[in-house]
Amino acid sequence: MTATAVRPTGRRELLDLLGRTPVVRITAELPGAHPGFWAKLEGLAAGGMKARAAVSMLLGARERGELAPGAPVVESTSGTLGVGLAFAGQALGHPVVLVGDAELEPSMRQLLRAHGVRLELAERPAAQGGWQAARLARLRELLAELPGAYWPDQYNNPDNTAGYASLAAELGAQLDHLDILVCSVGTGGHSAGVIGPLRRHWPALRLIGVDATGSTIFGQPARTRLMRGLGSSIHPRNVAYDAFDEVHWVGPAEAGDTCRRLARSSFVSGGWSTGAAARVAAWAARVNPGAVVATVFPDGPHRYLGTVYDDDFAAAHGLDLSGAATRPVEIPHPYAAEAVGWARCTRVTDPLKGIR
Structure with a gap:
């Protein structure tokens, strides 16, 4: 898919x-x-602690019309929210694209992919902002590539x-x-x-x-x-x-x-x-x-x-x-x-x- x-x-x-x-x-x-x-x-x-946040963010976006039925969800993660979004995506019917980085553990990469996630990896940290900044840069590229994609922006999303x-x-x-x-x-x-x-x-x-x-x-x-x-x-x-x-x-x-x-x-x-x-x-x-x-x-x-x-x-x-x-x-x-x-x-x- x-x-x-x-x-x-x-x-x-x-x-x-x-x-x-x-x-x-x-x-x-x-x-x-x-x-x-x-x-x-x-x-x-199921989905760990951050499944609570993931479900809340996707439901909120759907209620506001920011996330269309079946539209992809794109987010940056060091792993834990990624599992929660995989859970929320399956429950609510959204494919999930995650941006991790080269330090993401092999077991977590395998787990996320097993749950049907498309996983992108930033290969090197940014000079300012480290791995998070590098992941966010790749995320913005994906948003431009995927029509209708929604970014929950976990760091700033009420x-x-x-x-x-x-x-x-x-x-x-x-x-x-x-x-x-x-x-x-x-x-x-x-x-x-x-x-x-x-x-x-x-x-x-x-x-x-x-x-x-x-x-x-x-x-x-x-x-x-x-x-x-x-x-x-x-x-x-x-x-x-x-x-x-x-x-x-x-x-x-x-x-x-x-x-x-x-x-x-x-x-x-x-x-x-x-x-x-x-x-x-x-x-x-x-x-x-x-x-x-x-x-x-x-x-x-x-x-x-x-x-x-x-x-x-x-x-x-x-x-x-x-x-x-x-x-x-x-x-x-x-x-x-x-x-x-x-x-x-x-x-x-x-x-x-x-x-x-």
Whole structure:
């Protein structure tokens, strides 16, 4: 099937598989003892966490007349949203064209193609904006080549955020109380989408953002990033900066070590975003005795068997998991110092507006 071919009306019964994921109590040492936190296991849903956003973005575009029945959907992805769009495309009857890059794992390439996606790969990062900019450049070429194609623009699309209302509703029903929510940040969609509804439920709820070292989202300088799934080299407008009480930058050694500890001791685990968020959630539970802490595990471990869980990969990239930081370094504001490992800041910034 070509990207411009018209699919049937879709398979809406697939939407019954969206979300409805369990929460589990995590008490594994990460890396030290802590009272425990709740983890929402989004990796157990069809299409993963970002299927919620993908379905929301396509339905919103159809309602506004921006996406015609059977028209192709074109998007840039580092992998996770791609799976969600593959799910949404099948459910709603749209062929999906994704732009990845040369660092996209072979297993993810195979998975996306198995789900019927046409996959294009950027071969080299752009001088400004890295892989994301390179992917977006190829995406714009595809939009010109494919008549009627729709670009969801996940980084700046409010429907991305709106798609996580169901996640907030599920957390509100599954937990009796919540004091601290820890969210990894990439497009900014899921943190922005859940915090509003949950604060209406629990007004004093604190939100901790988890970014990657080398990411520009919260005002740090852009650097080459090993981790995929969180962080950005652009400034997504879906990020609800005013909603965050603090931000942590986590490095690949800390995230990788946490993923492996989770897999060994809790069975449930995931990739870079899961490891980074879990590290911070365990810390938050430890330093806030009596607080109820929760986080979201965006996906499972399968995509990362050749990276996070591979000793040869760790050695090739100089990752010393045994030397991972056990607590964050405190910095007074995002421009005070470059976070090269786990760092924490209680002054949150929108880089386009300055420090508040």
